[in-house]
Amino acid sequence: MATLITGASTGIGAEFARQFAARGDDLVLVARSEDKLNELAATLRAAHGVDVNVIPMDLSRPTAAAELWEQTSRQGLDVDVLVNNAGFGTHSDVADADPQRLEDAIELNCRTLVGTTVRYLPQMRAQGSGTIINIASTAAFQPLPKMAVYGATKAFVLSFTEALWAEEREHGIRVVAVCPGLTDTPFFELAGEAAAGAASGAAASAFTRTPQQVVEHTIRALSGRKPSFVDGIANAFVSRVVTRMLPRRVVIAVAGRLVGG
Numbered sequence: 001m002a003t004l005i006t007g008a009s010t011g012i013g014a015e016f017a018r019q020f021a022a023r024g025d026d027l028v029l030v031a032r033s034e035d036k037l038n039e040l041a042a043t044l045r046a047a048h049g050v051d052v053n054v055i056p057m058d059l060s061r062p063t064a065a066a067e068l069w070e071q072t073s074r075q076g077l078d079v080d081v082l083v084n085n086a087g088f089g090t091h092s093d094v095a096d097a098d099p100q101r102l103e104d105a106i107e108l109n110c111r112t113l114v115g116t117t118v119r120y121l122p123q124m125r126a127q128g129s130g131t132i133i134n135i136a137s138t139a140a141f142q143p144l145p146k147m148a149v150y151g152a153t154k155a156f157v158l159s160f161t162e163a164l165w166a167e168e169r170e171h172g173i174r175v176v177a178v179c180p181g182l183t184d185t186p187f188f189e190l191a192g193e194a195a196a197g198a199a200s201g202a203a204a205s206a207f208t209r210t211p212q213q214v215v216e217h218t219i220r221a222l223s224g225r226k227p228s229f230v231d232g233i234a235n236a237f238v239s240r241v242v243t244r245m246l247p248r249r250v251v252i253a254v255a256g257r258l259v260g261g
Contacts, residue, residue, distance in 0.1 A: 002051070004028040004072070004079045006059055006116070007086030009036035012135065012183060015211035016083050017044060017052075019219060026051040028077055030068060031086065032058050053077060059086050060108040065115025079120050081131040084113045084157075089139075089150025091260065102149045109153035114160065121173070128172040133218060134161040138181040138230060141239040145256030154179075158228060165227035177228035178218050181235035182208040207234050 003020045007013040009031035017027055021044040029037050034056035041052040055071060057064060072079060087109045090101050117132060124130025137151075140158040144151030161177035168175050214231045221229050230236035243251050 001078050001080040002026040002028050002053070003081035003083065004030065004077075004116075004120070005083040005085060006030045006112075009033045009040065012180065012211045012214055013083070013085040014040055015215045016085060016133075016218075019212075019215050020081070021048045021050050021052070024048065024050060025081065026053075028053045028055060028072060028079065030055045030057055030059065032056065059112045060104040062107060062111070065112050065119060068116060069119040078123065080124060080127070080129065081133070082116060082120050083133045083135075084116060085133075085135045086112070087135065087153070089147050089153075091146050093146065094148050097149075105149050106153055109150070110156050110160075113157060117164070121168075124173050125168075125171050130173045131222060132161075132164065132168075132173065132175045133222075134175075134177050136161065136177045136179045136228070138179050138235050138239045140179060141243050142251045142255050144259060145252060147259050151255075162227040169225075174222055175227065176218070176221055178214065178221075179228060179230040179235075179239065180209065180214045181230070181232055181239075183214055183231075184208055184210050207232065207238075209235075 003025045005013050005016050005020070005027065008017050008029035013031065017029055017040060021027060027041075027044065027050060029041060029052060031037055034054065037054040037056060041054050044050060044052050053075065055068065057068060059065075059068070088105055090097060090105065094102070113134060117134075121130075121132070124132075134157050136157040137154040139147065139151040140154040142151070158177050158179065161175060165175040165177075209232050217229070217231050230239045
């Protein structure tokens with residue numbers, strides 16, 4: 001049995017790989033950067049003596065989920081833990097955005113996540129056990145001006161995962177949606193200069209967590225029964241409480257300012 005992690009080359013995905021390897025799990029690491037995956041795999045093999053399979057792949061392609069499943073099947077890799085971590089966002093008004101980039105974000109953040117889930121789930125059901133971890137975001141709890149598509153995709157991930165949790169809880173499969181807030185990863189640098197600047201501001205830094213904290217929280221949450229959780233006390237308070245207390249227009253305006261709107 002193996003743990004499959006998408007978006008495993010950096011950030012939260014790489015930290016999942018480190019912490020699951022430390023538990024003795026064999027790994028399947030998937031991301032675009034073959035060099036980074038190979039470097040991480042070599043480190044984990046040497047440190048923990050686990051098997052690590054590397055699959056370089058662009059998961060934003062429409063056929064990616066099917067190709068990934070076919071490749072792991074051909075290699076005889078039985079996946080009992082699936083971590084759908086790969087995702088990205090862009091920063092701009094929708095009117096100014098590159099249409100292909102927005103479509104790629106929807107493909108990766110939503111369609112590939114569903115595609116991998118639906119392909120690996122039947123085996124988990126057949127064996128009566130398994131774990132699916134889907135990375136959503138605090139962006140799921142309110143619209144996000146300047147990152148409208150990203151926020152919408154993460155709302156989809158949260159809703160899909162919580163519904164899946166209800167379907168699979170009687171089949172011995174643990175399903176959880178992880179909702180990180182600002183995290184010390186390259187995400188905002190990839191999203192754009194304005195987003196990176198907003199994420200490094202003083203207000204944002206009070207909420208910023210590390211990948212290690214996010215993954216440690218996730219592993220603890222797996223022993224519980226909740227369908228989702230928000231990482232970090234401050235993030236949880238804002239996402240679960242403040243967004244319901246304030247008028248919607250105020251919530252949207254504040255969210256936009258926090259990401260450089």
